[in-house]
Amino acid sequence: MDIATFNVNSIKARLHAVTQWLDDKSPDIACLQELKTVDGSFPREEIEARGYNIITHGQKSYNGVAILSKFPIEEHISGLPGDESDEQARYIEAVISAPQGAVRVASIYLPNGNPAPGPKYDYKLAWMARLKSHIQRLLGYEEPLILAGDYNVIPRPEDCFDPAAWIDDALFRPDTRAAFREIIFTGLTSAFMQKDGRGGEYTFWDYQAGAWPRGNGIRIDHLLLSPQAADKLQSVRIDKYVRDKDRPSDHVPFVGSFDL
């Protein structure tokens, strides 16, 4: 089964692009980020018509995450645990009845954090610490767990076209990469790295300054896996072709294929 992460940058502005991609690739599970709308305005019918169950955790104008699944969704939680005062819609998690048993899937929109340093960067690092704590709890279940999302983290210099341009950015600062390593060191496997991702492969190209035609991208969309999920990973791919379609998102889908 294929599990994808795709930051759509507004589900309403991207509905045509998303449904065309669903029709092309038929991912079994798709984790979406940056819906930029409330639950009541999510275009459910157009996506349900493609055979998907849907859960959303939306927010007016900003953020918002969803999980689309061709298999039944048994239970879910909205919002990252650990701070009841956090009103930003950046996390949704579900238990899905896959053909060979339950799979837990999360759709994650990690804070951007710019400008750094500053309060937005502090929020990013605090959010990453909360995510790490929650993952440590989830790993105790010893089940297939797939944490899919826009992490707003460039893990390595070779994951950006021009590392010097990102050196002080919240996506690439040493504290950001250290926090990302801490998350992985709880016991997760990055799907891209597991399949020998070499560098020079990107999932985001800025709308500005001709970043896409120049190949000036970064790799910030990731699938992080529990051991039980990593053992079943078969391959990964980046659906770059969608960036050439009309009115594309600035991100493209990243997809893992699993024997699950």
Added chain:
DNA sequence: ATGGTCGCGTAGCGA
């Protein structure tokens, strides 16, 4: 070249 481009919502912020 201190810009450039999107989306939301209709000014200016977030990315």
